[in-house]
Amino acid sequence: MNIRSGTAEISAEAPAQLRTIPDRAREITRIVKRLQRIIATHVEGAVKIRCPLGLPDVLAVIAALEAEADGLSPASHLSTGEEVSTYLRGGMYEELVAEPSNIFHTTQVSDEVVRYEALPKDFWKECLTRLRNGLNILQKR
DSSP: OEEEETTEEEESSOOGGGOOOTTHHHHHHHHHHHHHHHHHHHHHHHHHTTOOOOHHHHHHHHHHHHHHHTTOOOHHHHOOSSHHHHHHHHHHHHHHHTHHHHOEEEEEOSSSOEEEEEOOHHHHHHHHHHHHHHHHHHHHO
């Protein structure tokens, strides 16, 4: 499905050869920083209502995102058995799960056409792995 607008084209499904992401490492770093800001906002909000979200909560939300990316149910990762913390985890998850469709990378198709593409699933999973690994380092300290 393509939506054309002037010289730009938005593509939900592009051929594999067009989905190569230039400077992959830099793009992953950019996206992980964006995800970290979203997480920080949720953690700060939880502190304000005196129901803090800790590192285990954040890692559980990332596990839920990874499960969803693999076509599995995220529910078991989000439930804590406690209503407020389950709600907070769910809110963080809902915001983060929308990110692959909110972040675009561009592919120059021709001199006149730039294609804006949503993140491919394998790239999204790579970003989640980098995010989780960065948090695991904090957990070991």
